[in-house]
Amino acid sequence: MYTISEISQLTETTAHTIRYYEKEGLLFPTRTAGGVRRYDESQLTWLRFVLRLRATHMPIDQIREYVELFLASSETHDTSLERLRLLEAHQQNVRQQLAELIRTEQMITEKIAVYQQLHPTVKETI
Amino acid sequence: MYTISEISQLTETTAHTIRYYEKEGLLFPTRTAGGVRRYDESQLTWLRFVLRLRATHMPIDQIREYVELFLASSETHDTSLERLRLLEAHQQNVRQQLAELIRTEQMITEKIAVYQQLHPTVKETI
DNA sequence: CTACAAGTTAGAGTTGACTCTAAGTCAAGC
DNA sequence: GCTTGACTTAGAGTCAACTCTAACTTGTAG
Structure with a gap:
């Protein structure tokens, strides 16, 4: 069992942000008597997943929706198909971001090549 | 020569945003007497480049810096090396985003596979 | 016990990037 | 000349995602 500062270091995230995520309904740690x-571990793993989703620009609202579906799931009402749909939607999104990044990477590389022709040999200056 | 609504359509950007970019020092169209x-064309090409940089999360401040270097360049003071450095920095950034997206894409794909095992055949329902 | 570092809260503040409004001015077709 | 739709401005408003503050409480090492 980790404290907030431990989790904070392990994930390189501020404690402020971790509390904020909890307020937004993304995390639910247990509490001591005080x-x-x-x-x-499971909350740590989940936080790491959340941070991945955030790094790929999934809005907090959508992550919360996923969490809520997970929590709402029961024998009488299975939400895993809806969760699958959310994941697939984000996957599409990630792929579009990838396409945009690849195109832009190429464009920048071309422009850099032009600049480098202007400065043929910027060699190591000691 | 295009009006603001024409380049707005050509770039799928609102006229509001285009004026905002001008206020932020990224664009400098000519003006009619009125x-x-x-x-x-050159401003259109440049706007398209700016939109690429934005789509890959280059902050407006940094794009402005690039513009200012470009405008400050002269025979006595060549700024192309500094511009090259800015481009290289963003290229690094884009590559990191790519790496993160690729890792996340894999993670999501794995999770999707798990969900799909739960729902082996969601077949076309009519 | 006590000191004090680390934790807690509600709520305010910040940042970056738009997005919109209101009150006008300009331009093109009739 | 007149109408009407597109354009202009300064500045206010919005939004998501943090980020911070202040006043207070908890936990632990000595």
Whole structure:
């Protein structure tokens, strides 16, 4: 069981942000008798996944929706298909970002080549 | 020579945003006698480049810096090396985003595979 | 016990990038 | 000349995602 500062270091995220994610309904650590947050391995793994989704620009609202579906799932009402749909939607999104990045990387590389012809040999200056 | 609504359509960007970019020092169209903006091919090409940089999360401040270096360049003071450095920095950035997207794409694909095992055949329902 | 570092809260503030509004001015067809 | 739709401006408003503050409480090492 980790404290917030431990999780904060392990994920390179501020404690402020981690509390904010909890307020937004993305995390739900247990608490000590005194009310101090404690995180287990599964919450750490989940936070790491959330950070991945955020790094690829999935909005917090959509992540919350995924969480809510997960929590709402039961024997009488299975939400895994809806969660699958959310993941597929984000996957599409990620692929579009990839396409845009690849095109832009090429464009920048071309422009850099033009500049480098102007400065043929910027060699190591000691 | 294009009007603002024409380049707005050509680039799928609102006229609001195009004026905002001008206010931020990224664009400088000519004006008619009456003060109406007119854009030539070079400004259109440049706007398209700017939109690429934005789509890959280059901050407006940095794009402005690039513009300012370009405008400041003269025979006595060549700024092309500094511009090259800015481009290289963003290229690094784009490559990091690419790496993150690729990793995340894989993660999502794996998770999707798990969900699809739960729903082996969601076949066409009519 | 006590000191004090680390944790807690509600809520305010910040940042970057738009996005919109209102009150006008310009331009093109009739 | 007149109408009407597109254009102009300064500046206010919005939004997502943090980021910080202040006043207070908890946990732990000595």
